[in-house]
Amino acid sequence: MNIRDLYINYFVSKGHKQIPSSPVVPENDPSVLFNTAGMQPLIPYLMGQPHPYGTRLCDYQKCIRTNDLDSVGDKTHHTFFEMLGNWSLGDYFKKESIMYSFDFLTNVLKIPVEKIAVTVFEGDKDIPRDIVSADMWKSLGIDKNKIAFLGKEDNFWIAGDTGPCGGDTEIFYFRSNDEVPSKFDPNDERWVEIWNNVFMEFYKDEKGNVTELPKKNVDTGMGLERVAAVLEGVDDNYKTSIWKNIISKICDIAKVNYEGNEESIRIIADHIRTSVFISADPSSIKPSNTDQGYILRRLIRRAIRHAKKLNIDINSNWEEQIALEVINQYKDYYSELIENKDVVLEVLKNEKIKFNRTLEKGLKEFEKITKDLKDKVLNKDLAFKLYDTYGFPIELTVELANELNIDVDVEGFKEKFKHHQELSRAGSTAKFKGGLSSTSDMNIKYHTATHLLNAALKQVLGSHVHQKGSNITDERMRFDFSHDSKMTDDQIKQTEDLVNKYIEMALPVTKVEMNKQDAIKSGAECMFIEKYPDIVTVYTIGDVSKELCGGPHVSNTSELGHFKIKKEESSSAGVRRIKAILE
Numbered sequence: 001m002n003i004r005d006l007y008i009n010y011f012v013s014k015g016h017k018q019i020p021s022s023p024v025v026p027e028n029d030p031s032v033l034f035n036t037a038g039m040q041p042l043i044p045y046l047m048g049q050p051h052p053y054g055t056r057l058c059d060y061q062k063c064i065r066t067n068d069l070d071s072v073g074d075k076t077h078h079t080f081f082e083m084l085g086n087w088s089l090g091d092y093f094k095k096e097s098i099m100y101s102f103d104f105l106t107n108v109l110k111i112p113v114e115k116i117a118v119t120v121f122e123g124d125k126d127i128p129r130d131i132v133s134a135d136m137w138k139s140l141g142i143d144k145n146k147i148a149f150l151g152k153e154d155n156f157w158i159a160g161d162t163g164p165c166g167g168d169t170e171i172f173y174f175r176s177n178d179e180v181p182s183k184f185d186p187n188d189e190r191w192v193e194i195w196n197n198v199f200m201e202f203y204k205d206e207k208g209n210v211t212e213l214p215k216k217n218v219d220t221g222m223g224l225e226r227v228a229a230v231l232e233g234v235d236d237n238y239k240t241s242i243w244k245n246i247i248s249k250i251c252d253i254a255k256v257n258y259e260g261n262e263e264s265i266r267i268i269a270d271h272i273r274t275s276v277f278i279s280a281d282p283s284s285i286k287p288s289n290t291d292q293g294y295i296l297r298r299l300i301r302r303a304i305r306h307a308k309k310l311n312i313d314i315n316s317n318w319e320e321q322i323a324l325e326v327i328n329q330y331k332d333y334y335s336e337l338i339e340n341k342d343v344v345l346e347v348l349k350n351e352k353i354k355f356n357r358t359l360e361k362g363l364k365e366f367e368k369i370t371k372d373l374k375d376k377v378l379n380k381d382l383a384f385k386l387y388d389t390y391g392f393p394i395e396l397t398v399e400l401a402n403e404l405n406i407d408v409d410v411e412g413f414k415e416k417f418k419h420h421q422e423l424s425r426a427g428s429t430a431k432f433k434g435g436l437s438s439t440s441d442m443n444i445k446y447h448t449a450t451h452l453l454n455a456a457l458k459q460v461l462g463s464h465v466h467q468k469g470s471n472i473t474d475e476r477m478r479f480d481f482s483h484d485s486k487m488t489d490d491q492i493k494q495t496e497d498l499v500n501k502y503i504e505m506a507l508p509v510t511k512v513e514m515n516k517q518d519a520i521k522s523g524a525e526c527m528f529i530e531k532y533p534d535i536v537t538v539y540t541i542g543d544v545s546k547e548l549c550g551g552p553h554v555s556n557t558s559e560l561g562h563f564k565i566k567k568e569e570s571s572s573a574g575v576r577r578i579k580a581i582l583e
Contacts, residue, residue, distance in 0.1 A: 003109075003227055004060050004333065007084045010104050011058035016086055019051075019059045021334065024080075025283040025292055027470065027550075033292050034064035034278075038085035039198075039219045044550055045089055046164060046200065046217050052513050052535035055091035060084050060224065062277060062334065066295050072270050073263040075236040079299065080274035082224040090215035094169075097197050097218045098136045101171060105195070109231060113141050115174045117184035117191055121156055121167025122149035126210040127202060133169045145183040154186070157198045164200040164213065171195040173230050194230060195222040238266050246273065249325045253318050254310040264306035271303040272319060272348075276326045279347040280340040283469040284480070286572045287351045300351040301358075301391050309395075314356060319348045355391065362390030366397070370404055380412030387417070445560050445582055446477040448509060448541070448553040449499070452563070453479050453578065454525070455545040456498035460491050466525070468575050476566070476581050483576045487568045495578075499563040506558035507542030514538060516548075524548050 008018050022041035024034050035041060038061040045051040061083045071077040088097065105111045118137050123129035134147050158165035174180050176190040184191065200217040202210050228240040238247060238258075246269045251258055258265055278285050278296045287297035304314060312318050323344055327337045337344070369382050378401055386392035394413050401408045450470050457465045461483055469480040487495075514522075516536045524538045526548035539553055540546045554560065562583040571577040 003224060003231070004082070004084070006108055007104070007222075008058060008060065010108055011056075011086045011100070014056070014100060016056040016058040017053040019053055019057050021059060021061050023281050023283060023336075024062050024064050024277055025281050025285060025469065033066070033295060035061065036063055036065050037061075038063065038083035038221045039087075042087060042219075044552065046087075046219065048215070049550075049552070051089060052537055055089045056087070057089070058084075058086040060333070064274060064278070064295075069295075069298070073267045075238065076226070078225055078237070078270050078274075080270070080277050084222045084224055084227075086218075086220050088218040090217065093201075093216050093218060094130075094132050094197075094199055095136050097199070097220065098133060098169065099140065101195055101197060101220065102137075102140045102142075105171070109227075111173065111230075114180050116142060117146040117148070117172045117174070118142060119148045119150045119155050119170045119172070119186055121169075122151050123167075124152060127167065130167045130169070130199075133167075133199075137169070143182075148184055148186050150186065157200070158204060162204050162206055164202070164217070165204050165210075166199045166201045166216075168196055168198040171197075175230060175235060192226065192230065194227055196220065236262075238262070238269065243269060245329060246322065246325050249322055250310075253316075253321060254307075254312050256310055261310060264309045267306045268303045268310075268322065271299040272322045273326045275299045275303070275348060276323050276337065276344050277334075279344045280327075280334075280336045282336060284343075284572050284575050286347060287354075296347075297351060300348060301355045304352055304355050305391065305393055305396070314352065317349075319352055320345050323348055358390060362386060362392050363400075365390060366392070366400055370401070370406055373406060376406050378406055378408045380409045380416050383408055383410075383413040384416045384420075387413075388420075440474055442474040442582075443472055444552050445554055446472040448557070449477055449560055449563060449580070449582060450479055451539065451541055451545045451547055451549070451553075452499045452502045452557065452560075453477075453495070453580065454481070454547070455541075456495045456502070457481055457483075459498060460494045461487070468571070476579060479578045479580070480571045480575050481578070482574060484574050486570070487576065492565055492568055496563060496565045496580075502541070502544050503557045503560045503563060505542065506556055507544060509539060509541050509553050509555055509557065511537055511539050511553070519548055522546065 012018060022035055026032060026035050026040060032040070038059065039046065041061065042057070051057060062080070063083050064080050066079055068077055069079055072079055086100070105116065106113055120133045120137075121127070121130040129149065134149070137147055138144060155168050155170065156165070157168050170193050172184070172186075172191040173194050174190055175192045178190065181188070198219045200219065201213055203213050204210050225237050225240070225242055228242050229235070229237045232240050234240060237243070247258055247265055250265050250268050254261070275296060278292065285292045285296055287293055287300060289297070303319070307318060308314060327341055327344070331338045366386060370378065378397065383394060383397050386397050387394060394408070394410060398408050398410065450467070450472070454465070454467050464482060466482045467479070468482055471478040513535055516534050519536050519538050522538070524546045536548045537550065538546060539549050541557060560582055563580060564583055565578055565580045567579040569577050
């Protein structure tokens, strides 16, 4: 039995209900491009909304993080990863959470106690030292020298500047054949964090005041790839059983060994795996120059560049062979990979063809640039332009320049590249911080308006219309739906008028919890059926709309104001997009 199944079985035996993994693209959360952590889809429930499955939950969640994309190629970084998590929503707290973690690690995964160390929150002027967690660890057999008290930078969690917050306890494993030190040093890189238990017991308001929450939550997360490396005794995540078949396939195609070609093989393996999951997602993401589509394009193109470095015939079906290996490995856990297999293969192939053309353009640009060089030095701006516009890695630029006896300002390029990375990370951090605090009154109004728009489009265009995705901010809403042709001006006006009619009718918005199959039989529509648990929340708006949804919504459509469609355009093949505002 694999780690994923062992984890779920353990927590189900402790009264937890397994919830489905959410899609990698979050629904109605503009604060992030992808689900970056296991807790992210549970934000409404961590904020107090009752979960239809109760107060004890567990799952394995697909996650994608891109702020360290350029670090992929080393032993530990991945863009796609799976996070194992268990939650208590106002149920058990620190002692039980720590006991479950310790029991699972030592009795199920058979990790020796002496190889475990922990950190806990040392406290500050507002919040006391977490003696409860430290004492619990001691009672379970963790030596006091293996417990380190750390400050807010390391052992405290809050999303953004305000909201639920609290200390956490992080669990470390000694990943080395050296003798285990008698005292735990958190700065010793041989100690690797494997699990984090966050205790949300306080609330910080806009004035900085910290008060105790009446209902306390536990949110835990353990990275599957990292735990696999620990259990299998390797210091390279890509040498675990998770990657074995994928990397073996790449080595077969390239006719090379993993040793000596690690960086390129890791990048191809990671980026193709992530691209498969993004392009199989129900939100129908396609390579583009914005948002999730830009990340998908960048991943595929970086994989292609490294395939070229391994002398793989780019015009062969190499990417299809690797993608099929990924699909085969994960199909039993994520059904969308099989359902959207043809879409995945088409996305990879089309982007490969486009990028080959871009590379040709880049080579022409390189020839043009170098032809006019007077001092035989390619400056940092030109080197970065080749990277940013044409996808040329600095190694390729240097290689081509050397053939012409031209020097490249590599150090200047690295400085420029580092600045580019810092800007990207800052943007990523800012987006993630918005997660828990992004549900404003305006946000809730737009969320409700998507239901009305969906209903109106069915009336105007036909019953074939289904929601394919949405993105909401405080300023506007974006709604993707299935339809294979451009809407006429008359159809746009009819849709707009119908939504405003629904608003003027002052329709009540009600919610009820019921069995998922009963909800579908009752006519309730939903996007991403597989992400919903067996017990679901159904929102009904008068006689106009009935949908499965996590909420939140206004109580009456009269609260929405005036609906105005600003733009109707193509999103991808067979999918149209409407951008609209509430005035």
